[in-house]
Amino acid sequence: MTIFTGYSGDLSQPKLEYSLATRGLSLWYDQFKALDDITISVKTGIITSLIGPSGCGKTTLLRCFNRINERYGNVTVKGEVTVMGRNIYDPDVSLIELRKTVGMVFQRPNPLPISVYENVVFGLRLHSESSALKRSLLDAAVEKALTEVGLWNDLKDHLDRKATALQLEQQQKLCVARLLPLKPEIILLDEPCSALDVNGTRAIEELMFSLKGRYTMLIVTHNMAQARRVGDECIFMLLGRVIEHGRTEDIFLNPRDPRTAEYIEGRYG
Amino acid sequence: MTASQTDNLKRPRMARSTAAIFGERIIELLIRLCGVSAIVFVFGIFLFVLREGAPLIGKLDWTKVLFSQEWYPTSKGNVRYGVGALIVGTLSVTGLAMLFAVPFGIGAAVFVSEFSTGKVKETLKIVIEMLAAIPSIVWGFIGLSVMNRLIQEYLPAPVGLNLLNGAILLALMSVPIIVSIGEDALKAVPDSYREAAMAMGATRWQTVYRVLFPAARNGLLAAALLGVGRAIGETMAVLMATGHAVNIPKSIFDPIRTLTATIAAELGETAVGSDHYRMLFLIGVLLFSITFVVNLLADLAVRGVRKQ
Ligand SMILES: Nc1ncnc2c1ncn2[C@@H]1O[C@H](COP(=O)(O)OP(=O)(O)O)[C@@H](O)[C@H]1O
């Protein structure tokens, strides 16, 4: 029994319209209120970009969806967060199942200091009995995941290379690839290109396009042009609040809120 | 470049007072001396110890010395300098101590670094540092009185001063080193690795053994080796707690004698320049070589030369 799946593969059931949602979500670091009454719904299968000036709480919001915020002891959360229709703060929700369903890519590529191969199968090793992990199964998982992110041809002869020695762009792609064997529904990306150059940025964006439809993606970005390129929808945040959420064209061409317009015109940020 | 900057560059060095230049030279020289002196001291000590023992080197049958367990340095008719039992004593007590200290020390390092926060963490670190500050003679007392009695009472041992007693003391003495170096090694692992693992659903324990242990492997190895170095060199506590009997142990309840304890116990009794005196210095050279190798390995481990 997995709590969060059953929507994407199962044709008898309609796809859930929203993979991620929050209702009245507020978050405090000690006394500091970093998120203030956030209510959003993120559509299944598309790319939603999360923009806003530095320090407005984009990373904090993103890290609510896999509850990794709770690593810090000083965090208090109020409100509801649902993933695939389930409230993830319900006591019977398994944190492990949640994190298998919701993958995360970080700002700096952070492959583990082990081989490329072991990075890709890391999730499988965590969540399966070692007796169930036959070599052929692992090999197949590695080939499939690396092919999906477009690394297979470059790395198939270097699977035992240390992952931390790869180029940054390859590292970041690997960080996407290692999520895939766990069959996530959602991929969260926190400024995944901020450490990369122009070519690396383009490569990651193309990767996101190729994954679109199969995964729901929520990407934090600092880069307005990137939000325009990759985002089907766009959420604009300011000072811990969501100001506007809509189709990317609408946000950029006809913003409803003057603060959105000001940010997009580059008057602050 | 502005005109004044060019002027600055052209200004002759004379502008600085000769005293300032001279002072700087002296300070530079002093700093260099400090650095070089460390090397000089180490070599100096080694050479001094070697010089005291050297005249005896040619006179000994070294296979006999190294492998015989007959240590009769003061026998009237037939002096024998077999240090085999002493080497075995040192290695066995150190080995047994590490069997306790390495798992315990690494475990404690993991707990301090990964599972405790705030007050608990601070308290633990202070207590562990205090453990390191207890003089070895005090450990010797503990071995002689407390441990001795406990072992005799609760374990099937004929005597309480034995291999086990010494090993437990050495373990307690090396744990602080292993914990503090091990904790440093774990702390040096970037937090992004922990987040990567946890975001994929790893539990804290899985994060420790699947991510932190491989990532901090060299540092942890160095911690263990420095613990070994500490244990091999220890003298007072093992002298008091191991029974000090020249003996190849058959069980952990047998008394033993170490290289260090032999030097400490006998050096005061020998005539300067006698063969016995020189033999004790040669044992010093042997010890020096063992600890040198252990430290070298630790150093290589830290630099990751042994990686892969
Ligand atoms: N671990 C933390 N402890 C305390 N305050 C934090 C922590 N992380 C973030 N903050 C604060 O919360 C606010 C939002 O941060 P963040 O979500 O990182 O913003 P963004 O990603 O939009 O730049 C900032 O003011 C930041 O200083």
Ligand SMILES: [Mg+2]
């Ligand atoms: Mg951020």
